[in-house]
Amino acid sequence: MSERYVVVDIETTGNSAKDGTDRITQFAAVVIEHNEITEIFSTFVNPDRDIPPFIVELTGISRELVQHAPRFRDVAPMIVELLQDSCFVAHNVHFDWNFLQEELRQAGLPQLDCPNLDTVELARILLPTAESHKLGDLAKVFALEHDQPHRADSDAMVTAQLLMELQEKLSRLPLQALQAMYELSHGFKSDIGRLLSPHIMKKLQSGKEEEDWDVFRSLALRTRSYRVQMDQQEPLSFEEAIHHVETVLRHRPGYEKREGQEQMIQEVYHALAENRYSLIEAGTGVGKTLAYLLPALVFSKEKSVPVVVSTHTVQLQQQVIDKEIPLLQRLLPFTFEVSLLKGRKHYICLHKFEQALREEDHNYDSILTKAKIVVWLLETETGDVDELNLPSGGRLLWERICCDQSSRSKQNPWSSRCFYERAKHRALFADLVITNHTLLLQDLQQEESLLASCEHVILDEAHHIEETASQSLGRQFSCMQFQLLLSRIGTLDTNEVLFHVYELAKEYGISEGRSFRLLHRLLKELKLESDELFRMLRAYIFERSRGGGVEGNVRLLYRYEAGRERGRLWRAIQESASRVSALYDRLLPLLNEAVQELHRHPYCTGLLVAGEFRRLVGALQQSQENLTRLLLEQQEGSITWMETEAKGTIHTTVLYAQPADVSEKLADQLFARKKSVILTSATLTVHDSFQYMIDSLGLTDFHPSTLSVASPFAYEKQVKLMIPTDLPHVKRVSAEEYAAAVAEQLARIATVTGGRMLVLFTSYDMLRRTHAVMKEREELAEFALLAQGVNSGSRTRITKHFRQFDKAILFGTNSFWEGVDIPGEDLSCLIMVRLPFAPPDHPLAAAKAALAERQGKNPFLEVSLPQAIIRFKQGFGRLIRTKQDSGTFFVLDRRITNSFYGKRFVESIPKVPLYEKPLEELLKLLQET
Incomplete structure (x- = not known):
């Protein structure tokens, strides 16, 4: 392109440019003309003031490094000349632009007057599915060398290379997408419309038809794939398929035979083939997901019937598709079809989006989301919102443009291209349908059930079925x-x-x-x-x-x-x-x-x-x-x-x-309508018995077989269980005193272990109080304290931040008790503040207890305790994720050893060394080993 772009990055003593509070310490620029780098300029700048220690640590720029460098007023004329008749480009452009303008003002020079372009904003639009738009993360996406992050010369060069990569992507986009983005560009924060114009002109001048895209009503979509794989060979028997997979795996480096996984594979296949109901508890490290997917696919191909696999969350659904299915495609000697099925609102309605593009819009998040979707439609095969990285306000737009019942209207010109209908159609012809518990249970209540004809179901994370059913059947x-x-x-x-x-x-x-x-x-x-x-x-x-x-x-x-x-x-x-x-x-x-x-x-x-x-x-x-x-x-x-x-x-x-009781409805609406149902989880037993789960899920009349597969990990060598004896009893002190005592113990543990701690709470109020106390402790100044509900962001984002710090403590409740996977040295210490009993005053817990009492049961021993033990096992499972992991498990609740029921918690987890002493003695023991 003929435009001259000057890509700028600056390092400063801080974030406040106004009135010279902070100053520039390094300036770098890379000039791009005709999409090639033609000039590079870089200089340190003497800020005439101290550089804060955290800035020195971040950038490596010290007072000694810049003391003989020129002052900004000495290099300012060169910078102004460099930027003349150019487009100013930066990653997060408004910071660099405003800081530079203030420095020029203080140097007595006129303000810059040129268009500016933000590569953050541009990347957010052109890379709609990228998880992060930080410069370092984008450098990895394009395999750009970024050897000195937070140094202006390195950052400017990487930003310049990023701009050229994004320009290259723009040149490949169809005319309709470029025009749609240009129509939206009035609402962007930087001059992206200026960047789009030459690409649009070039496309118009070429006059070529857009053959690589599905262009309809001024929108361009990825061309639909009609691929359906047809097997030419007879399906293999179960024994032949397993033998083939084992042969392939034996030739892979690092292959290790897992007896537990083989045992589970056999049980899953035979339960499906014999139309049985089966409960399988598979410990961490067994390879549970592969152990049910493999026999399910063999059975499906052998009998020409679909198998439904239901996970607890949409995220777990996606994990199966992204991680396990590609592996099975490489291992199995036959082709198979897999369908991912989510709720209607996960899919975009193209008719609504077409209308949304025509609306007058002044909301930045909405405009940005529309531009992202224009690009995403060129890439997506599914139309599933979970692929998109939406801005915070983008969810409001999605609520308006997602599929609903009205999307099925006969007047909808996009009906032949509907992503939701396409997902349903795939499910009809799939060997394996991957869905989630909520959608599965809601589908049972629909007149037009999608999954009614699927008579074989595998329920993963089955300990959540009761809770999900209760919510689905409620108001x-x-x-x-x-x-x-x-x-x-x-x-x-x-x-x-x-x-x-x-x-x-x-x-x-x-x-x-x-x-x-x-x-x-x-x-x-x-x-x-x-x-x-x-x-x-x-x-x-x-x-x-x-x-x-x-x-x-x-x-x-x-x-x-x-x-x-x-x-x-x-x-x-x-x-x-x-x-x-x-x-x-x-x-x-x-x-x-x-x-x-x-x-x-x-x-x-x-x-x-x-x-x-x-x-x-x-x-x-x-x-x-x-x-x-x-x-x-x-x-x-x-x-x-x-x-x-x-x-x-x-x-x-x-x-x-x-x-309060969903057992009868689950029995009537789910289990009685299927030929076989397999329920699996790492936590289905209480005191080595499946009876609690059988009763609560209504499985008694179906006489399910049961199998418990132990974890292959050597827990007795990998884990130490430590119970401090010097924490006050929670009922004998105020909430503030107890939080202070917990914070004291956590701080002492952190200073010995160096952090890498996950602290699990049963109450958000206690989490908040403890976090507030620990923030004030001077000895924890070097630690990153990350808390659910206090720090913004999802569980995934907070966990990702936790892994980025050498010294970190993560406070979690509710969802952090399970589904959080932090293997290796990133997590070496797990702390459970209280045993995870449901609050007795919670209406649902109280109702379940009352129901148990009416049935002649002991509410505590037969309802509250089993639920707490299952949750305890889930929490414990966060610590050891691989055979190489090791760590310490602290339980700060003395009830685990001094109550009549405490030993049931200890017996519910693998046998590990248990130490019960005052904290100081436990920490000495920890240091010695």
Whole structure:
């Protein structure tokens, strides 16, 4: 391209350029013309001030290194000349641009006047699936040499090379994608439109048809693959297939035969072939995933029937597809088809996206997301949002453009290219269908079930089935979600959906203004009345849970029964709920009438705002139905409770209804409809028995076979279990005193182990208190303290940050007890603050205990304790992930040795050396070994 680009990077004494607070210590520039590097300039700069120690450590630029370098005012004229008639480029351009402008001002030189280009923004658009857009991570993507990160000369060169790589990618994009991005470029933060123009002109001048893409209605997609692999040979028998795989594996370096894995492979195959139900507990390191996928595929090909594999989460689904399936494709002597099936909202609706591109948009995250999707559509085969790295506000746009029931409309011109329908179609012809527990259980309740014909199912992470079924079979009403729905619909006073629908109606003469004015008034009344209801609900929870004196933003819970509550406030709540319901009964016909009128009008059918209005009305209707049932009707067979945040707003209240016992429904709706079901997990037994899981999942009448496969790890050599005896009893001190005592022990352990610690809590409030105390401790100044719910980011992101620091402590609760995989030296110390009993006052836990008591069982021994032991085993499993790992497991809860049930926890994990002493003695022992 003919544009001259000057790629700049600077190092500074800090982040504040204003009034000379911080100064430049190094300036580097790389000039690019005709997509080639033509000039390189670099110089250190004397900042005339001290350089903070952390900057010296980060950049390697010390006071001694720059003391004889020129001052900025001496090199400023050269920099100005270098940048003349050029486009200023940097990675995170606004930092470098603003800092340089301030330095020029202080040097008495005029401000720069040239376009600027941000390679962060450009990379976010052109690399829509990249996990990170940091310079170092992008350098790895393109295999660029980056030997001195955080030095201006190295960073500028890598940024220049990155720009050329991104330019090269732009040159390969179809005209339609370039034009779509150019239309959006008015909303970008840097001058990307200037970069796009030459590429568009070149494409237009060439006049070539875009043959490599599927171009339809001004959008370009990746050309659809119609590949279906057909086997020419007879399927191998199970024994022949296993022999072939073993032969291939024996010739691989590092191959090690796993007896446990072979045992599980045999059980899975024969359970499928004999139409049996089977529970298999497979310890860490067995190779569980491969041990069920391999026999499932052999069985599927042999019998020409599909097998469904269900995981607990969408992330685990993706892991199976990305990691295990490619390995099996290399190992097995036959081809096979695998389908990944997720919920409808995971897939983009191309019709809605087409309309979204035509909208006037001034929201940066929304515009950026649209540009990313334009590029992503050239790459994706699935249309699955999990491939995308969306900006924080991009999720709001996705909610509007994802598939829903309306995407199936006959008027949808994109129906032949629908990603969701394509995923369903693949599932019909697949040998293996990979799905998740939530979708599997929801599918059972659908009239048009996708998976009903699949009679063989493997449930991985099966200890989650009961919890998932309880949620799937229950109801929920969120005050926040209701508020967001009302806000998104809006009124005629706002620029939200109702306003745009009204403008459409006026433009096409669809409806009279009177009905819209009535809608406007009723929506305002509904907002006022529902807010009053939410205020009373929050007050009721505080009153009944005695939450007035709580500290911190904890969740307050109260179990209620709509038909049995008493008192003036409850009567007021039900009266208000009745008024809300009556208002909605008046609103619904008007809303539906507006939806139908828009749907009938040919000019409005395909408009995104019309489709979104229909979706919002449907969601509001479902939300209102849930509210009415939860507050005005007794929920027989379900436990109802309400929650709110102690320091939250009136909209943080949520109402729940869930069945306490799902065993009968699972038996009737899942197990009775399948020929064979295999349930597997690392944690299915309690005290060497599967009975708790068999009872809670309703498997008794199916007489399942059971198999426990031990882990191949030498835990007695790899792990030490340590129990300090000098921590105060949690019930004998205040929450603050206990948190301080825990923090004291954690700090002492950290100084000896050097960090690499995962600390598991059962309560977010205790986590928050302990983290706050530890932040103030001077001896931990060198440690990175990362805490779930305190530091922003997902579990995956926090775990990734943890692995990047030499000295780090990770505080986790809930999801960190399982599914976190930190092998090797990255994790050498696991600390469990409390034994993981469910809070006895949690409504669902209390209901399960009451049900057990009515059945003549001991609620603690037969419900609470088994659940805690399964969770304890999951937590323990975080420490040792490979045969080379070693570590220390601290349990700070003395109940593990001084209660009558404590030994059951110890016996539930592999046999390891146990030490119970004051912490100081344990730490000495740790240092000696």
